Amino acid sequence: xxxxxxxxxxxxxxxxxxxxxxxxxxxxxxxxxxxxxxxxxxxxxxxxxxxxxxxxxxxxxxxxxxxxxxxxxxxxxxxxxxxxxxxxxxxxxxxxxxxxxxxxxxxxxxxxxxxxxxxxxxxxxxxxxxxxxxxxxxxxxxxxxxxxxxxxxxxxxxxxxxxxxxxxxxxxxxxxxxxxxxxxxxxxxxxxxxxxxxxxxxxxxxxxxxxxxxxxxxxxxxxxxxxxxxxxxxxxxxxxxxxxxxxxxxxxxx
Amino acid sequence: xxxxxxxxxxxxxxxxxxxxxxxxxxxxxxxxxxxxxxxxxxxxxxxxxxxxxxxxxxxxxxxxxxxxxxxxxxxxxxxxxxxxxxxxxxxxxxxxxxxxxxxxxxxxxxxxxxxxxxxxxxxxxxxxxxxxxxxxxxxxxxxxxxxxxxxxxxxxxxxxxxxxxxxxxxxxxxxxxxxxxxxxxxxxxxxxxxxxxxxxxxxxxxxxxxxxxxxxxxxxxxxxxxxxxxxxxxxxxxxxxxxxxxxxxxxxxxxxxxxxxxxxxxxxxxxxxxxxxxxxxxxxxxxxxxxxxxxxx
Amino acid sequence: xxxxxxxxxxxxxxxxxxxxxxxxxxxxxxxxxxxxxxxxxxxxxxxxxxxxxxxxxxxxxxxxxxxxxxxxxxxxxxxxxxxxxxxxxxxxxxxxxxxxxxxxxxxxxxxxxxxxxxxxxxxxxxxxxxxxxxxxxxxxxxxxxxxxxxxxxxxxxxxxxxxxxxxxxxxxxxxxxxxxxxxxxxxxxxxxxxxxxxxxxxxxxxxxxxxxxxxxxxxxxxxxxxxxxxxxxxxxxxxxxxxxxxxxxxxxxxxxxxxxxxxxxxxxxxxxxxxxxxxxxxxxxxxxx
Numbered sequence: 001x002x003x004x005x006x007x008x009x010x011x012x013x014x015x016x017x018x019x020x021x022x023x024x025x026x027x028x029x030x031x032x033x034x035x036x037x038x039x040x041x042x043x044x045x046x047x048x049x050x051x052x053x054x055x056x057x058x059x060x061x062x063x064x065x066x067x068x069x070x071x072x073x074x075x076x077x078x079x080x081x082x083x084x085x086x087x088x089x090x091x092x093x094x095x096x097x098x099x100x101x102x103x104x105x106x107x108x109x110x111x112x113x114x115x116x117x118x119x120x121x122x123x124x125x126x127x128x129x130x131x132x133x134x135x136x137x138x139x140x141x142x143x144x145x146x147x148x149x150x151x152x153x154x155x156x157x158x159x160x161x162x163x164x165x166x167x168x169x170x171x172x173x174x175x176x177x178x179x180x181x182x183x184x185x186x187x188x189x190x191x192x193x194x195x196x197x198x199x200x201x202x203x204x205x206x207x208x209x210x211x212x213x214x215x216x217x218x219x220x221x222x223x224x225x226x227x228x229x230x231x232x233x234x235x236x237x238x239x240x241x242x243x244x245x246x247x248x249x250x251x252x253x254x
Numbered sequence: 255x256x257x258x259x260x261x262x263x264x265x266x267x268x269x270x271x272x273x274x275x276x277x278x279x280x281x282x283x284x285x286x287x288x289x290x291x292x293x294x295x296x297x298x299x300x301x302x303x304x305x306x307x308x309x310x311x312x313x314x315x316x317x318x319x320x321x322x323x324x325x326x327x328x329x330x331x332x333x334x335x336x337x338x339x340x341x342x343x344x345x346x347x348x349x350x351x352x353x354x355x356x357x358x359x360x361x362x363x364x365x366x367x368x369x370x371x372x373x374x375x376x377x378x379x380x381x382x383x384x385x386x387x388x389x390x391x392x393x394x395x396x397x398x399x400x401x402x403x404x405x406x407x408x409x410x411x412x413x414x415x416x417x418x419x420x421x422x423x424x425x426x427x428x429x430x431x432x433x434x435x436x437x438x439x440x441x442x443x444x445x446x447x448x449x450x451x452x453x454x455x456x457x458x459x460x461x462x463x464x465x466x467x468x469x470x471x472x473x474x475x476x477x478x479x480x481x482x483x484x485x486x487x488x489x490x491x492x493x494x495x496x497x498x499x500x501x502x503x504x505x506x507x508x509x510x511x512x513x514x515x516x517x518x519x520x521x522x523x524x525x526x527x528x529x530x531x532x533x534x535x536x537x538x539x540x541x542x543x544x545x546x547x548x549x550x551x
Numbered sequence: 552x553x554x555x556x557x558x559x560x561x562x563x564x565x566x567x568x569x570x571x572x573x574x575x576x577x578x579x580x581x582x583x584x585x586x587x588x589x590x591x592x593x594x595x596x597x598x599x600x601x602x603x604x605x606x607x608x609x610x611x612x613x614x615x616x617x618x619x620x621x622x623x624x625x626x627x628x629x630x631x632x633x634x635x636x637x638x639x640x641x642x643x644x645x646x647x648x649x650x651x652x653x654x655x656x657x658x659x660x661x662x663x664x665x666x667x668x669x670x671x672x673x674x675x676x677x678x679x680x681x682x683x684x685x686x687x688x689x690x691x692x693x694x695x696x697x698x699x700x701x702x703x704x705x706x707x708x709x710x711x712x713x714x715x716x717x718x719x720x721x722x723x724x725x726x727x728x729x730x731x732x733x734x735x736x737x738x739x740x741x742x743x744x745x746x747x748x749x750x751x752x753x754x755x756x757x758x759x760x761x762x763x764x765x766x767x768x769x770x771x772x773x774x775x776x777x778x779x780x781x782x783x784x785x786x787x788x789x790x791x792x793x794x795x796x797x798x799x800x801x802x803x804x805x806x807x808x809x810x811x812x813x814x815x816x817x818x819x820x821x822x823x824x825x826x827x828x829x830x831x832x833x834x835x836x837x838x839x840x
Binding site: 291338343352354356358360362363373374419478482486489518523527530531535 | 571580582586629630633636637640641643644645647648651652654655759762765766768769798804805807808809811812814815816818819822823826
Binding site: 053105151170 | 695698699702703706707709710714715717719720721722723724725731732735832836
């Protein structure tokens, strides 16, 4: 093989009771690309995310990330390996401020350990100064700077989605899984989202995203994988997918 | 040799276990469909014993009528707790944690009211002599009350199984247990079913309480122990599995009583807890339950 | 006046117990019904070391905390990795068992007769001085709770309270946080228990029941879940009011059920009509600079 893929999903199976949610799914993700996982509701897209991010354990199959088998790692350990995700329902910390949501996701804070809580402020001032700068930088990048001290529960849906992306970035992960980032956004906001995503790739991130609306994100995707009833129906460049008869049939329900 | 002793303990275990099976099923009847961790179930248990005491000893009703009265009153009381405390709380937008906290509070209030009404002295219920005279089988003895206990528990459990499987209401309860949202969509009157589960669960726990009271008498504090048994049996059997819970209850009774062979009886609940601890550590889903998720989404 | 200082000490001790429980229940939304058991561990550890081994009172505290920390760690590790209800069941079982241990391990605990003549530290013998001592401990406890609450650690606890999966998705080891805060809480509770033993000078198993655990939960809820000052207020209100019953000629067999009915009803009413309690939680937006 010329270049081993960045992420390799090998023969993944997952069932819930009698429902086979994911059937023999295998695909690769190339570093520095935007890969889209599309398909109708209930196709198993989020299950694939849950499997990669350690929230579910596959019945069969393996996930290899940069040569490392992810099987058996718990969700927080997956993050420390450099993979982070968002949720379709966002799952923000709604009682906390925008600032705290992003700040908390930054890794390696000493005062996140119980014993270090009692350190004098000046012992952590320098370290936390850097974290403060990093938080401010992320909020600035997302255009949330002036909303930093607002409680997340009071934000609009669009801003909440930005916070979820901010939280994702703050984990410092290089591989980002985004569950339906475009859902519920206006056309304008989608344009903003696309430029954000391109900006992320330019900064060296790799993106795998879920979308059930074919058109929204397809044009900035480098590779598209179509799931249907837990199986891969097609995979290819966006143009190929749009021309694929099977895919069109699934989407139009013909 | 102590073979006969072991056998006697086994028999005692089966008698106790048949009531434990009832306890487990009674708690699961409410917990599985409503997801309410009904701590005040412990109070319903104690109260049903005292209702029986009041009817039989206080007002001199015939024993069978008193038993039936105790069971029905307990059922009504369970529904009342739900309607007066849990349901208004749920409707005010409180979460699972608040409802659970309120169930602790209900337990405390009911317990204290009981102390004011019936005082803390132990009570016994007069039972026809014949029921308590042991029937010897070689060196072993069984009382008619024991036999009646096991027979009643068996019959009630069988009736519950038939009820859950074949009646409309039973099917509705199981439907809500599997998927509450779906149950609402297909038009199951969930509030009505909820009341039915509270009635049924409370009546079932009363059956267990009544037979315990006839055999061992009453004290205001017996509820917590009974609740612990019920919950442990439910976990060991696997949440959501009624046969599992019943079987685990039976097993728990046997294990506790066999344990007495070597361990003083005041450590009974420690044995119960050890069984729980082992399951929580190694098999939290119990014998027949679904795998326990690591994180709730 | 002497009695007044006795009540002050009692309020301070229950303040410590409630503040420590609030770390678990309020900050993290872990529901524990075993707090009285850890109070009991502290009380028994101190009482045994004081009466049997001639320990200095202050030397008993590290031992009490170590025992409570160890035991709570084992309980937490085995149950906190599971979903919510399982934890409640674990703590419920643990509370019942520990009560049984206090009651039935007669060789160690004196069983139902308890332990008598527990001395106070020499310099704090009078009720006034003991009140000062307990208030000092309450102040330390509040400082710890504040420090924990306002740190990034405390913010992660709040994050876990809202959404465990989301906390895990940003790389936080949820189990480790829950276990550590639970151990801290139990250790503080053991200090409260030790101070209690010194104040009353007599302990028996009937103080450390599940009712006591529920009483402490009621104090947290009524005072304000997540607000540690609320916990002190809650403790003050619910200790002082029933103490006032003593001035009326109510026999204890009636007074203690009335006290329980009072806090039980208050708890239900607060949950229903003022779930945030007397002093609602305030989370600072946290611009750390």
